[in-house]
Amino acid sequence: MRDASDDGSYDLVLALGAGGLGDEGFTVAREGGTTTVTASGGRGLLYGLFHVVRLGEAAFTGAWALRTHRPALALRMLDHWDNVAVHPVMGQVERGYAGGSLFWDDGRARGDVERVRAYGRLLAACGINAVAVNNVNVHETEAHLLTDRIGEVALLADALRPYGIRTHLSVTFAAPVVLGGTATADPLDGAVRGWWSEATRRVYEAIPDFGGYVVKADSEGQPGPFAYGRSHADGANMLAAVLEPYGGTVHWRAFVYNHRQDWRDRTTDRARAAYDHFVPLDGAFAGNAVLQVKHGPMDFQVREPVSPLIGAMPRTRPAVELQVTQEYTGQQRHVCWLGPMWSEVLRFRPEDTSVGGLARGGLVAVSNVGDDPFWTGHPLAQANLYTFGRLAWRPDAEPGEVLDEWIGLTFPDAPARLADGLHAVLDGSWRSYEKYTAPLGVGFMVQPGHHYGPSVDGYEYSPWGTYHFADRDGIGVDRSVATGTGYAGQYGKPWSELYESPDTCPDELLLFFHHVPYGHVLKSGKTVIQHIYDTHFEGVEEVEEARAVWASLSGLMDPARHARVAERYEEQLRCAREWRDQVNSYFLRKSGVADARGRLIHL
Numbered sequence: 001m002r003d004a005s006d007d008g009s010y011d012l013v014l015a016l017g018a019g020g021l022g023d024e025g026f027t028v029a030r031e032g033g034t035t036t037v038t039a040s041g042g043r044g045l046l047y048g049l050f051h052v053v054r055l056g057e058a059a060f061t062g063a064w065a066l067r068t069h070r071p072a073l074a075l076r077m078l079d080h081w082d083n084v085a086v087h088p089v090m091g092q093v094e095r096g097y098a099g100g101s102l103f104w105d106d107g108r109a110r111g112d113v114e115r116v117r118a119y120g121r122l123l124a125a126c127g128i129n130a131v132a133v134n135n136v137n138v139h140e141t142e143a144h145l146l147t148d149r150i151g152e153v154a155l156l157a158d159a160l161r162p163y164g165i166r167t168h169l170s171v172t173f174a175a176p177v178v179l180g181g182t183a184t185a186d187p188l189d190g191a192v193r194g195w196w197s198e199a200t201r202r203v204y205e206a207i208p209d210f211g212g213y214v215v216k217a218d219s220e221g222q223p224g225p226f227a228y229g230r231s232h233a234d235g236a237n238m239l240a241a242v243l244e245p246y247g248g249t250v251h252w253r254a255f256v257y258n259h260r261q262d263w264r265d266r267t268t269d270r271a272r273a274a275y276d277h278f279v280p281l282d283g284a285f286a287g288n289a290v291l292q293v294k295h296g297p298m299d300f301q302v303r304e305p306v307s308p309l310i311g312a313m314p315r316t317r318p319a320v321e322l323q324v325t326q327e328y329t330g331q332q333r334h335v336c337w338l339g340p341m342w343s344e345v346l347r348f349r350p351e352d353t354s355v356g357g358l359a360r361g362g363l364v365a366v367s368n369v370g371d372d373p374f375w376t377g378h379p380l381a382q383a384n385l386y387t388f389g390r391l392a393w394r395p396d397a398e399p400g401e402v403l404d405e406w407i408g409l410t411f412p413d414a415p416a417r418l419a420d421g422l423h424a425v426l427d428g429s430w431r432s433y434e435k436y437t438a439p440l441g442v443g444f445m446v447q448p449g450h451h452y453g454p455s456v457d458g459y460e461y462s463p464w465g466t467y468h469f470a471d472r473d474g475i476g477v478d479r480s481v482a483t484g485t486g487y488a489g490q491y492g493k494p495w496s497e498l499y500e501s502p503d504t505c506p507d508e509l510l511l512f513f514h515h516v517p518y519g520h521v522l523k524s525g526k527t528v529i530q531h532i533y534d535t536h537f538e539g540v541e542e543v544e545e546a547r548a549v550w551a552s553l554s555g556l557m558d559p560a561r562h563a564r565v566a567e568r569y570e571e572q573l574r575c576a577r578e579w580r581d582q583v584n585s586y587f588l589r590k591s592g593v594a595d596a597r598g599r600l601i602h603l
């Protein structure tokens with residue numbers, strides 16, 4: 001608050017009062033030269049204060065009537081895939097591209113929590129109010145965070161609490177066996193329930209406002225209720241029951257599929273798996289059990305349809321999971337601002353309500369932050385973190401406006417040339433990335449394991465269920481009801497009808513839903529093969545242009561930041577050219593169809 005005048009009046013007043021705004025809502029008004037933020041408690045005032053920061057000078061100009069702000073979603077959460085002990089394959093942060101963990105160092109919680117505090121403030125400024133501090137793949141060391149190492153989690157929770165952030169923990173479903181020495185982890189076993197109940201009591205003793213558990217069960221080798229012939233509702237409800245007395249929630253992930261598939265088997269479709277597993281359980285989950293569903297049916301590809309599960313469980317609380325860390329979108333070496341993609345997902349209407357409205361369990365994302373000096377490795381990847389938080393607060397926000405907000409806050413007093421340049425390089429970057437990587441929604445084509453860079457057949461004969469079926473005549477996965485895996489039928493109308501036929505399926509998802517000949521004519525008027533060639537040339541040209549724009553911004557920001565981005569553009573361009581050449585050569589060799597424009601494609 002600034003004392004601005006001789007008469008003792010204030011520029012800014014933060015006031016407690018006004019019921020009906022909930023825990024996090026606030027009002028702002030300006031009258032008689034004073035801007036007043038009112039909320040019913042600390043969290044609301046905190047968000048109100050950051051709102052004033054976003055407004056900048058406008059917060060102190062003119063007079064305006066009371067405006068009310070409330071988050072659309074109560075839970076706005078980041079999941080950190082951080083390991084306490086460095087994992088031999090996945091490192092300290094699984095799919096982390098910003099250095100080590102902010103929370104864990106040298107096998108234990110960081111003693112110096114200053115950076116954690118600063119992170120809490122940063123997250124509050126973005127509107128995020130929950131954090132899971134460890135990887136959903138819970139290895140042996142990390143399993144102990146639940147019991148004998150809960151004190152370390154409490155230290156992190158203490159650092160984050162002043163910023164309105166509740167701490168959650170990923171736990172292994174086998175914890176009673178691994179930590180408690182019980183013979184079973186059967187969720188219906190009395191001793192198992194008793195073990196979880198006592199463990200949870202101790203967690204709340206250490207962290208009274210603990211948010212709850214995150215569970216990846218029966219997925220990619222993690223233990224789960226299937227081993228005991230129990231359902232996922234049995235598993236989730238057992239944990240929900242022990243958390244319920246304390247107001248905690250279990251976030252149960254729906255990412256359950258067969259990762260040991262035989263590629264010869266054309267009847268198993270990984271895209272179907274979450275729906276097939278969970279829709280029969282609709283209505284069976286406890287009120288404080290949230291089903292956490294990835295936004296697409298596969299795995300955070302640059303283009304996927306929205307998961308049909310999100311609209312198919314009216315009696316369940318879904319949370320929608322996004323991936324801010326750029327596992328499949330350039331690993332924070334490429335500029336790929338995902339705001340437009342997330343906005344499309346959140347505005348998609350599986351029925352009368354949008355995905356943003358259906359996400360009653362909240363919006364969750366895998367974090368992209370680490371101990372890198374720029375927080376996110378690539379300085380421009382901070383825009384993804386900010387956009388996630390703002391869309392979680394208001395899923396129908398215009399992503400372009402959110403981007404400009406981020407630019408204004410990150411580069412205060414930026415001259416128009418800098419602000420325009422930043423907007424230009426970020427705004428179209430997701431579509432450029434899509435152009436030079438896997439075409440028309442087919443997905444994957446990445447190098448196996450680390451998932452960076454192209455390998456068209458990298459996953460084609462693997463057990464992971466991610467195939468494109470390209471042959472000499474055509475490409476794509478037939479997921480129609482009439483002749484394919486039937487996945488298109490998991491949607492309600494009109495989507496099931498629209499996706500069923502290649503004539504009505506949107507171009508950008510064509511190869512996700514259909515196997516078509518290379519000569520198939522898209523709605524754009526181009527053949528599939530010509531589209532592949534054109535987009536791959538265009539994608540690289542767009543990166544070249546963005547790199548030139550970036551070079552022109554030199555001198556308009558601190559040199560270290562400019563240099564870090566410039567260096568990453570070199571790598572992005574190298575990698576984009578590699579994608580272009582591998583994809584174009586692959587399809588020229590398969591199809592024998594020449595580029596109509598006669599450009600260089602390596603045979």
Ligand code: GCV
Nearest residue numbers: 081094095136137216255299
């Ligand atoms: C944490 C993908 C990633 C894995 C990740 C998994 C998940 O498969 O490659 O690293 O595991 O998703 O979401 O659980």
